[in-house]
Amino acid sequence: MYSDEDSDSSHSIIKSYSRYISKPYLHLYDEDEARAREHAAWRRRDTKDKPHEPFSLPFSTHVVRHLSELRALHTLTVRDCLVTENVLSGSELDGIELPVYNLCLRFTSETTNMWHILPLCPSLRTLSIFSPFRFDVPVPSDEVWTRCRFFPHLERLTLTHIHSSSLNDLAFALLSVALVSELHITHFKLHTMYGVRDAEILFLLRAIQNAPIEVLVLEGLAEAEPALFSRIGECFESTLVALTLIRRASIRQVGDREITWPRPTWKYAPHLSRLTKLQHFDWNSFCPFTTVPSSSLLDFENGFLEILTDMTEKMKAMVTLSA
Template sequence: MECTSTVVDLLNDARARTLLRYASFHNQWEALFPLHTAIYAAEPLDNEVFGELFAAIAWLLFFTRLRHLRLSGVGLPRRLIPHISRHVTLERLTLESCILEPIMIGSLHPRLQMPNITSLTIGFGGTPRSNSMECWSVVLYCVNLRQLFVYPVEDNSIVHYPSSSLFDGMSHLHYLQKLHIQGGSSLLRPLASWIRHSGDKHARLSHGHLTHFKLNTVIGTTDDELSILLDALSTFHPNVRVLVLEGIVDTAPAVTRIAYEFPQLEGLTIVRKVDMFQKTVRLCQWDMPSYAIAQVLAALPRLQHFAANLDYTRLTFGPAAFNALAYPALDSVAHIRSAYADSIDAILYEHLFSPSRVKTAEEKATCLALIEKRDCYDSLLDGPSIARPFAVYCNSLTSFAIKTDRTAFSCHIRRDTHGNAVLYDVVDKDVAGGFEAWNPLHFETWMHLD
């Protein structure tokens, strides 16, 4: 195998062997030759085909100080587990389209525990032999898990939650700090039952340790399903600080419950879907006005970031622009300056609303420069207008965004010496906005816990 020879070359290089922290092994046969492998593909655990690869991985683990191991499209044989569990520095494990030996499925074997793995990522599906229910069994062996990220490998696939038969062995969910489920089922009762079961086993000791929770569902989730999940979360993990819910149908009851049951929230992102059948995320009207949402969120004293897929028209003039229109005599820039008391808005107003006026090249350049810098968009775009109620009602808020899969509008918020909210770094482009700490980008997750 070319892969094994690459590992040998790597191990012969002392400098590379010392510095290596991440290794990824990806079986590309099915992706490159789907028709051939559909007939002749070897089982990912076939020792005759993959035995050399498993031996190479074992040698790599023995001679390096890896922190993150990724396996894609290959099996996780029982023989590799001791090499993983004995590794001093290895703490992250990513398994994508992998399968387990039958003996590892459904029940925990103490000799196969991997107590050093604190961060686990599972990519479900991708091959006919990668069964999602079986892959959940990996969680059984990561007994000190602190961060879990799961997602479907294929588009439009769904992550189904673990069956109740695994709950006893997966009760360490209670001690997770970050849980991220991407592309999950909208039927949330099994997930709520898992949270409740693990909480019941450890409730006498303390509340759960969960600080970050993100759930993205493929289709819309009804309030009946969501309320059961929120009840389990608020009961056993009331100290959640960052909450992301993408795919809610009924936002009004959800926002109200969240505001009063998660008092420690610092970051909240809610993405609505108009019904249970919607898959594509887009901006949409919510079932409560934005100012009402802001009033409800005022109950969260620590909220620093809020994002939602509220629909808005970015070219609608905000209130400040209509203040300028209230002045009847606008024949000169000087009059606008004295009446409106803002030279930036005055020049921009003259540029936009008096096209017949002959402008000097210097004035035109000034207007264009102001527009390019967005120093005066605060008066002319509706984005800042939709952000203002949240900035006013939520005194601790420092950032706000309108987003779907990507960010459509964002701004930061600061307070002047009088305590008034001032919006800055206003961006109305389709960019990330720099808010990944509050909500990871699509099919990415939060940074690993140090």
């Protein structure tokens, strides 16, 4: 673990940035070190248990103090930084807060303690969590969530590469927040590398059901039964405008390719009838064009189905007469 005495490099980076105090955004990482990290990650893929020296810049109390002085700063991206012991304990921060509204954290297996940056940002409106190298990010402990004060203001939440085994912890955290304060999340995206059972997704939906969700993205469904569609319709019938659902066919599938869903399309459609404001719907259900071309929708709307039924009945009648 880094200490503040080891943080000269990050300290100098923030001090040099202070000359441009009018700029509203900051990417906190060292590009050369990030490239070295990427190269090292590939070299270590077969030697995970061997000790190695981390490349990360330290996120120290010096960094926090300088960032807090940049009053025009509203967007902060922190990539692959290790949080120092003094920041973890908060012993030297004296109530210092970061003025950012938009925060993006990029995790690796060595920098999972970056979750402790969240309590320093009480005014967040947008929070994005992601990870490269196909590393699943574990959800932090309750001790971190209880110190976060941004939830009453948070509007957009993106959680990418979240570890599927941590979803219940995430749901419990959001549910605890919803019990004491009103959620204002309008955009919610959850991405998991491997498929998640419907029961866990339903529990997560319960935690955010009172939020005014307008855009909902769930990438990483394992089962995706019609009951899940029904629950989404119940939770967000008066607010949801856009919905994206991505199912995983097996644990080997990590991309978002088209696959066969467990039920035919017409089994799912009625469960979305409650979503009267829905304008955009996307899912990775494989639908052969030879079976149902998109142009058929116009024919159905123009009464093609009734015409086809009449023609079928007439043909049956002609066959009966000829017999």
